Amino acid sequence: MMKNGAGTPPDPAVDPDPAVDVRDLRVSRGGREVLHGLSFALPAGSVTGLLGPSGCGKTTLMRTLVGVQRYDGEVRVLGHEPGVPAVRGRVGYVTQGTAVYKDLTARQNLRYFASLAGPRARDVDEVLAVVGLTDLADRRVGTYSGGEANRASLACALVAGPELLVLDEPTVGLDPLTREDLWNAFQDLAAQGATLLVSSHVMDEAFRCQSVLLMRDGSLLAATTAPELLDRTGAATLDEAFLAVIRHGDDDGADASRSGDGAGRDDGDAVGRDGALQGAEAAR
Numbered sequence: 001m002m003k004n005g006a007g008t009p010p011d012p013a014v015d016p017d018p019a020v021d022v023r024d025l026r027v028s029r030g031g032r033e034v035l036h037g038l039s040f041a042l043p044a045g046s047v048t049g050l051l052g053p054s055g056c057g058k059t060t061l062m063r064t065l066v067g068v069q070r071y072d073g074e075v076r077v078l079g080h081e082p083g084v085p086a087v088r089g090r091v092g093y094v095t096q097g098t099a100v101y102k103d104l105t106a107r108q109n110l111r112y113f114a115s116l117a118g119p120r121a122r123d124v125d126e127v128l129a130v131v132g133l134t135d136l137a138d139r140r141v142g143t144y145s146g147g148e149a150n151r152a153s154l155a156c157a158l159v160a161g162p163e164l165l166v167l168d169e170p171t172v173g174l175d176p177l178t179r180e181d182l183w184n185a186f187q188d189l190a191a192q193g194a195t196l197l198v199s200s201h202v203m204d205e206a207f208r209c210q211s212v213l214l215m216r217d218g219s220l221l222a223a224t225t226a227p228e229l230l231d232r233t234g235a236a237t238l239d240e241a242f243l244a245v246i247r248h249g250d251d252d253g254a255d256a257s258r259s260g261d262g263a264g265r266d267d268g269d270a271v272g273r274d275g276a277l278q279g280a281e282a283a284r
Contacts, residue, residue, distance in 0.1 A: 017079075019044040019164055019195035020065060025073040027060055035060055036219045037073070042197060047190045049206045050199040051242070052215035058199040059096075061215070062166045065197070066093040078163055089117070092162030096169050098149040099156070102142035106133050106152045109141060113156045120161035130185040131155045132178040147173040158185065165189065167198045171205065183208050203238035214245060221245050 020042035027035040035057050042048050050058050063069035067083015080086045100109045107124060114121035128134050131151040136144065141152050154170055165186075171179045186196050186208075198209065206212045206226040214221040214229075222229065222245055226238060235241035 017044065018042055019046075019078060020197070021074075021076040022065075023074040025061075025064065025071055025075060027057075027064060027069060027071050034218050035064075035071075038220045040213060040220060040223050042195055043210075044195050045190050045193045046210045047186050047196045047198065047208070049209035049212040050197055050215065051203060051206055051212055052201070052221075054201055056215045057218040058215055059168055060218075062093070062168055062197065062199060065164075066091055066166055087164075090163040092157040092160055092165045094154050094157045094165075094167045094170055096150075096172070097153075098141075098146075099153045100141050100149065102149075103140060105138050105140055106144075106155065107137040109152060109156055110159045114159045117160035122159050122161050124159060127155050127159045130158065130181050132175075132181065151178070154182075158189075161194075163194055165194060165196045167196065169199055169201070171200065171202070203242055206238055214242060216246060 018041040020040075022041070023039045025035055025038040026033055038061065050061065052058055060069060064071045064075060065077055065082055067077075067081075067088070075082055078087045078090055100106075101112070104112070106128065110124045110127060114124055125134070128137050131154055133148065133151055133155060136148060141149055144152065150173065154167070157165060157167075171182060174182065183205075186198065190196055190210075198205070200206075206229070209226070211223065211225050212229070213223050224232075229238065229241045229245070230236075233241040233244040235244055
């Protein structure tokens with residue numbers, strides 16, 4: 001049975017200067033709303049997992065944060081609106097597609113992006129080792145497999161030493177050893193002050209994050225931590241916990257529809273009619 005007390009987004013009273021601050025974010029496409037009033041904050045120097053099934057809106061949210069998606073609501077990234085010149089060079093974005101120069105080697109790509117980053121840049125050889133490309137570093141990326149090329153794209157983002165790093169499914173297709181090295185690198189970046197938002201449909205990766213955002217159908221179901229999610233749902237696994245949150249949200253939505261006034265909310269922490277975590281605004 002679902003326990004009361006869904007996790008709440010970081011409270012600005014506790015974290016007065018978050019790296020990312022989102023309030024009532026809405027995105028529409030073709031006259032249809034695809035993100036429904038999301039509100040959350042990402043503390044500086046943290047790793048946050050963005051979890052949910054494919055098609056739930058994770059990529060749209062990330063595109064908004066990096067400044068390539070039109071939106072309604074209030075979004076602040078490193079103290080500015082997304083995509084403005086003041087933050088453009090301080091934000092890294094790794095998509096699920098390849099974003100490198102295929103006629104260059106991996107090492108040449110990394111040296112180029114490191115030169116653009118200036119003093120923030122990380123050591124090229126160190127980054128190549130993190131993504132498991134040391135042995136392929138001097139081959140043209142155009143000769144790589146799809147997974148190897150994706151790792152090269154990730155390396156180009158890592159070498160720039162961004163203050164905010166937004167990663168769309170970065171561990172897909174990686175072997176366990178490379179995945180472990182990559183998560184260790186994420187934690188090292190956070191320890192140095194960077195903020196990371198890492199999307200995944202693999203629920204167990206939530207244990208590697210300080211906090212997680214759970215999404216479904218364009219709504220924020222919960223902002224919590226993996227242990228807290230297991231505790232409040234009584235589930236044995238995160239997959240089971242996610243399903244419990246969905247069922248709880250569906251039940252609350254049905255109650256709200258019957259009452260017509262948003263019933264089904266529970267002490268400001270239950271999942272309400274629109275699937276967003278209630279109490280987010282109260283926390284602000």
